[in-house]
Amino acid sequence: MPKNITIKDIAQEAGVSIALVSFVMNNRIGADGKQKYRVSEATKERILEVARRLDYRPSSAARMLRQGRTHVLGVILSDMGNIFYGTIAHYLEKMAHLHGYTVLFGNTEEDPEQFSRLVRSFLEKDVEGFVVVPTQDGAAGMQQLIASGRPFVVIDRHLPEFQVPSVLTDNADAMRQALRAIRSQGAQKIEMVSYAMRISSMTDREDSFREVMGPHAHIYHLPFNLTDEDADAVADEVLRKETDGLITASNVPSVAVLKALFKKGVHIQQDIRIVGFDYSNVYNFFSPAISYILQPLPQIAQKAAEYLFRLIELKEEGGDIGQVKETIVLKATLK
């Protein structure tokens, strides 16, 4: 049972006080600020040597308790298994690391209960800040988050009833780009495939679609956990109506519908034009390659992280987090 080495062990071994060890470990020596604690090079070296030898690792629990800082962030998203969120997760972790932070991750699977649970759980773990993708009907969880006074940034979606720090893609603009593209490719009868979820990323795209196409434009709505049958039904309907242009508003339904059409022997990109949202490898395997709206994932993660660190710093300095509610909007690009 390798007992954990504590600051006390180091002090004893080096024959100094625990306070001195603490100072040395934190480089609180010779600081040119107010308090400069001077330690002789010799003892400093001795302490460091002992620490290294015993493989001393300060308990962050104790430090945390004392100074109230954990250097941990909480990231709540929909599903890390989805390449869209997995990629964002990766970039967020990267940014966090650059700032000396570690990250707790959680998946909501689009369940508001899970969202609330994760908020609570991460609050108990004393995360210093959150990056969250709220779920449909996630108001309760958001309330908790706001009430906690903990810094947070919302990404990918906004909830209509909350004006909070957010980093979002300009979905209306993205949809207009998608429509321009599909029209320039010759499509006349254009429909849209979306999720049956009240999630702003989807509804914003739908609204923009209707704005351009007119209020009677048709939009297919698929459930979050869609099956092959769901996608098949859309494909059947599309064929029946002789739709010749389809805008798919997200990764997963995009591929699902493509698969259904392909299985039915439809000549994709000949009989029907597709423009998708979010990258998928699949798009490359058609001629011409399927165009798609690419959201700037690295920037979303970067902006969100920077925003969050700004808020954390502001709070550290005693500022009022509650006043900051800006939304950062990023443009997507057509590929």
Added chain:
Amino acid sequence: MPKNITIKDIAQEAGVSIALVSFVMNNRIGADGKQKYRVSEATKERILEVARRLDYRPSSAARMLRQGRTHVLGVILSDMGNIFYGTIAHYLEKMAHLHGYTVLFGNTEEDPEQFSRLVRSFLEKDVEGFVVVPTQDGAAGMQQLIASGRPFVVIDRHLPEFQVPSVLTDNADAMRQALRAIRSQGAQKIEMVSYAMRISSMTDREDSFREVMGPHAHIYHLPFNLTDEDADAVADEVLRKETDGLITASNVPSVAVLKALFKKGVHIQQDIRIVGFDYSNVYNFFSPAISYILQPLPQIAQKAAEYLFRLIELKEEGGDIGQVKETIVLKATLK
């Protein structure tokens, strides 16, 4: 600045001692074990009511410090943006949650330095256990991990110099399945595409490939961060040699090479047969659909989590973690 509510606030507000609050919060009441602390229903209710009203959340830092348990796991993998690891990450988080654990995630990006850094960082955070995907040349990090005495389980890969708790896919068997499949589909001149990394998941597949095909069988090696040019080169070579069967040993190179072949106008599945490792949407868009080796991701995550919890429990009971070194091997299936 919503000051955090502590156990003291509750005690004061409810007019009782902090100890009583603690007992109530932990349901340490009426336990039929040795110590049964009896509290009147009335005060119990009062305490719970106050706690609810003030939205009391116990500081896990304090609890952690006292009882040495954090209920946090550390998961270190290659790249959460890769659907393979993202999916595993998702399942691991799910399992952790079922056991009341929260998860710190980190990406190595196949860099041994990052691996070591993450091990150290998570150890400082006092995670109770690890699930890790070691990197090539990751011995240093593994040493740290072993030396720490902290429970851990290795997944996806094994390092030759360490015999440690592991959950792995039977890669040799998987390769044999892949070869049987591609042969039954008529391929004669079969080659393999792999990563140029000394990672057991790859080398095990390569060894098995050579075992069946003979020592002179050809294997293409692509770098981890492969470019279109890398994949193009493989495609060119494949065409030049009139290879008619290709086994691609992983997700990313699989799709990359397919893309290169497709761009060159090769009739995939006609002129050349492909059998891949790991699922990709892309496989569905060929006729016949491309066969692939599916690793049992949910089971890998599940077994790894259960294994880890067993180790954590064993350690909690004072057992010797160092003795446990079993490897759980799971079969992949051909799809």
Added chain:
DNA sequence: CTGTTAGCGCGTTCAA
């Protein structure tokens, strides 16, 4: 039976 007092764990930090 119902409840309280007090020390502990570990690193930080102020006063000496």
Added chain:
DNA sequence: TTGAACGCGCTAACAG
């Protein structure tokens, strides 16, 4: 350079 209080929750020992 050191002693000791501190943060917060847990729990053994003790009291009415």
